[in-house]
Structure formats: structure tokens, C-alpha cells
Amino acid sequence: MTSTLLTGDATTWRPRRTGVKWGVYADDVLPLWVAEMDAEPCLPVVEAVxxxxxxxxxxxxxxxxxxxxxxxxxxxxxxxxxxxxxxxxxxxxxxxxxxxxxxxxxxxxxxxxxxxxxxxxxxxxxxxxxxxxxxxxxxxxxxxxxxxxxxxxxxxxxxxxxxxxxxxxxxxxxxxxxxxxxxxxxxxxxxxxxxxxxxxxxxxxxxxxxxxxxxxxxxxxxxxxxxxxxxxxxxxxxxxxxxxxxxxxxxxxxxxxxxxxxxxxxxxxxxxxxxxxxxxxxxxGREWLAKVTEEIDANRTLLTRLLAERLPQIRYAVPAATYLAWLDCRELALGDDPAVVLRERGRVAFSSGPSFGETGRGFVRVNLATSPEILTEAVDRMARALS
The missing domain is CATH 3.40.640.10 (Type I PLP-dependent aspartate aminotransferase-like (Major domain))
Known part of the structure; x- marks a missing residue:
């Protein structure tokens, strides 16, 4: 089975996405916020519908x-x-x-x-x-x-x-x-x-x-x-x-x-x-699910490595489930809502930590269900914005 998560930098497939994830922010902003996947559809679902x-x-x-x-x-x-x-x-x-x-x-x-x-x-x-x-x-x-x-x-x-x-x-x-x-x-x-x-x-x-x-x-x-x-x-x-x-x-x-x-x-x-x-x-669709879960698992590992190399100040507990990552950015001193700063400076959109409650101040939520290339580019943009 080929890759289930979409590959590449999104220039070829982004124009085909008309929903909220890709439509809220300007075209130069990478969206890793709302919990939907950048994925090829499950073929049995497509055929049934x-x-x-x-x-x-x-x-x-x-x-x-x-x-x-x-x-x-x-x-x-x-x-x-x-x-x-x-x-x-x-x-x-x-x-x-x-x-x-x-x-x-x-x-x-x-x-x-x-x-x-x-x-x-x-x-x-x-x-x-x-x-x-x-x-x-x-x-x-x-x-x-x-x-x-x-x-x-x-x-x-x-x-x-x-x-x-x-x-x-x-x-x-x-x-x-x-x-x-x-x-x-x-x-x-x-x-x-x-x-x-x-x-x-x-x-x-x-x-x-x-x-x-x-x-x-x-x-x-x-x-x-x-x-x-x-x-x-x-x-x-x-x-x-x-x-x-x-x-x-x-x-x-x-x-x-x-x-x-x-x-x-x-x-x-x-x-x-x-x-x-x-x-x-x-x-x-169970085979499709197994494949996409495997690819999300690989992105969990990738994000761990990227943060250790580029942004070691960010603390990250690898999620046991879901395709979401919860990043503790408090050591970066970006205020209560680092997502705002990272979007303005780095042109990458994460979910706002405080929207998840008072204990979310200083955090951002990252969507791991995207291509490795986009995840890598997102961390690169964060690092450049904070350098």
C-alpha cells in the first residue's frame, strides 16, 4: 500500500482542499491546527459513497x-x-x-x-x-x-x-x-x-x-x-x-x-x-486505518527528533493515542498563547493552548496527520522565527 498521508510540500494538493483547515489562514501559513488529516481518502468509503x-x-x-x-x-x-x-x-x-x-x-x-x-x-x-x-x-x-x-x-x-x-x-x-x-x-x-x-x-x-x-x-x-x-x-x-x-x-x-x-x-x-x-x-477500512496510524506513529518519532535538534526548549510528551501533539512552549517566553506568535513570526498555525483551558497557557497543539515534509517545514519555520 502506498502512503496514506499526503506527501510533499502541499503545493500540488493544497488547491484541492476547500475546507476550514486550509481556508482560514493566508496561503503562506502552514496549517497544523484543526484535527483533520492531510490524507488520501479510504477507498472503500469513496466507493460506498x-x-x-x-x-x-x-x-x-x-x-x-x-x-x-x-x-x-x-x-x-x-x-x-x-x-x-x-x-x-x-x-x-x-x-x-x-x-x-x-x-x-x-x-x-x-x-x-x-x-x-x-x-x-x-x-x-x-x-x-x-x-x-x-x-x-x-x-x-x-x-x-x-x-x-x-x-x-x-x-x-x-x-x-x-x-x-x-x-x-x-x-x-x-x-x-x-x-x-x-x-x-x-x-x-x-x-x-x-x-x-x-x-x-x-x-x-x-x-x-x-x-x-x-x-x-x-x-x-x-x-x-x-x-x-x-x-x-x-x-x-x-x-x-x-x-x-x-x-x-x-x-x-x-x-x-x-x-x-x-x-x-x-x-x-x-x-x-x-x-x-x-x-x-x-x-x-481497517487496513487503511492501520496504515495511517503507522504513518502518524512515524511522525511522532520525527517530531521528537526535530524538536530535540532545533527547539530543545520545547517539552513534548509523545502521545499514546490520537494524531495530536501537545507542546509545552513556556521556556520560550512567548506569553500565554504561543500560537499567535508562531503564526505571526513563523507563518505556521497551531491550535491555541489557552483554548483548551487555563492549564493550556504557554502550550500549542500540533496536528501530526500531515506529510513529513510539512511537519519538518513547520519546525524549521518555528526555529527560524525564534532565532
Missing amino acids: EAAMRRGDTGYPLGAEYVEAAATYASDTWSWSVDTRRTSPVADVMIGVAEVLRGVTDPGGPVVVSSPVYNAFFDFVDMTGRRVVDAPLTPAGRLDPEALDRAFGEARAGVERGSHALHGPAYLLCNPQNPTGTLHTREELETLAAIAEHHGVTVVADEIHAPIVHDGDFTPYLTVAGAQRGVSLLSASKAWNLAGLKAALVVTGEEAPPGATLHEVHSHGASHLGQIAGIAAWTQ
Whole structure:
């Protein structure tokens, strides 16, 4: 199989990219920010979507085959027996998260996160009219039981003081963690589940990055002891680069609050073509995924070497999962948001560290799912800009 990630310096294929990644900044800026891949598409997905278009199969989705494909993939990959009766297709993971939060928390109620964490968590909590409570990761990027216990306790106490409270707090889990690439262990997740149960907190797990793992094994949250009150959200969109083909799946635990079960109309938001693409990815795209994961792994190693040679002041913990790298730039003294300086001086765009929470000050997030040439050029530009 040839390279899956696009090769070269992007001059030949950049004009074919019309989405947000390549369209936000000027043409002289290298974009390594938003989490989408610079990759050749998965051929079985292309063939499935093209065939649907040619036969005019562009109506409303039925959903059953999509659910079954997700369940089969989860069983084959993680030995997770998904109860398909406890699932609901949704437009995408974050729309599903928002609807679940509306069902399991009260307006103005607390939603706990562990920063640094996916920046959209903050926006969607705000959009749903809830408020963020932070239980930061440890300096090593792990879940912090003490911080979780304290934040859950404070959140629960705040709910109980409300005169019209109907629901308890929720916790948004990023599993694996974005932006750090941390792969939570079964033991860590069991500890989280126990603390959440003690405080009556509903854990809502965004597991969109789960298929891309380099070191260790992914543990679905709903498979750990004590997680029956939780909710998980899955999609093929991140691992197979299908963000533009909208479809995801909500899976509720056996003891999840009634509000976590979505109304049937929510399934209408999942695109039929998105579901066709997801089915093809989960059932026929595993070879493609293995290849792209191998290439991302090589880029993990490449970035380690490049930073050591050109920018040794930057600290970088190699991610165990995802195609994201979390760079600690605080020794460079570039202020709270080094991404701004690096974009202006070096003409390279990374994700802003502070957008992932207060603990992201002085950091940037880098997208590793690009060509080695672009990754090398990005580090060269950083080094020249700071010399």
C-alpha cells in the first residue's frame, strides 16, 4: 500500500482542499491546527459513497446498519459488547454531547471537565446554558482523583443548593484525551467511575479518537466496573477523516439517567451518506486505518527528533493515542498563547493552548496527520522565527 498521508510540500494538493483547515489562514501559513488529516481518502468509503450517489440513495437514514457496524467494530477491536437497543445515531459527537447534557443536567448546572481538554467542550457547555467546573489533569497528563473528587463534590453541593434542581452534575470525559494524547487506563477509569457514582455525577465520554492508538490499549468507558450510569459517543469521523460526512452514535449505560436516552428525532440529524461512509470505514477500512496510524506513529518519532535538534526548549510528551501533539512552549517566553506568535513570526498555525483551558497557557497543539515534509517545514519555520 502506498502512503496514506499526503506527501510533499502541499503545493500540488493544497488547491484541492476547500475546507476550514486550509481556508482560514493566508496561503503562506502552514496549517497544523484543526484535527483533520492531510490524507488520501479510504477507498472503500469513496466507493460506498459514490455508489450511493450514483444510485440516488441520498434520502433519510434508517440507521440500523450503521448501529450494527459500530457494534461489530467495537466488539472486534475492544471486546466491547454494545447493546444496540441503547444506542441512537446523531449528527456528530458534539451535537450528541450537547443533547445528552440537556437531558441529564439542569440549565445553569455544572459540567466538570479536566483541562487541558478538547476546546469545543467549553463552547458546547456554554451553548447549552451550563457552566464549566475544572478538575485539571495532573502535570503528567493523567486524571487526578483528588481534583475529580473535589470538583464533583463542589458541583454536587452547588446543585443541591438550587431550589428547583432536577438533575445532578455531569462530567465530560475525553477518552483518549485531546489534546495530550493520554490513553486512560482501565484502573484510572474505574477510579473515575467510583468517584462519579459517589457524587451522583453522570459521565459523558467523547471517544471519537479511540481507533488511533500507538502505545497501550484503549478502554471504552462503559466497559469498566461502575460505569453503568455513563454515556459514550462514537464516530468513524476522526479516525477515517470524515468530519464532513456527519454521523455519530450515542451509547447509554444500563443505569444511565432517563434524560440520557435521546428522542427518536435526534437520529434524523445523522446524514445518510455519513452513515454509509461510517459503515464502510468500520467494516472495510481497517487496513487503511492501520496504515495511517503507522504513518502518524512515524511522525511522532520525527517530531521528537526535530524538536530535540532545533527547539530543545520545547517539552513534548509523545502521545499514546490520537494524531495530536501537545507542546509545552513556556521556556520560550512567548506569553500565554504561543500560537499567535508562531503564526505571526513563523507563518505556521497551531491550535491555541489557552483554548483548551487555563492549564493550556504557554502550550500549542500540533496536528501530526500531515506529510513529513510539512511537519519538518513547520519546525524549521518555528526555529527560524525564534532565532
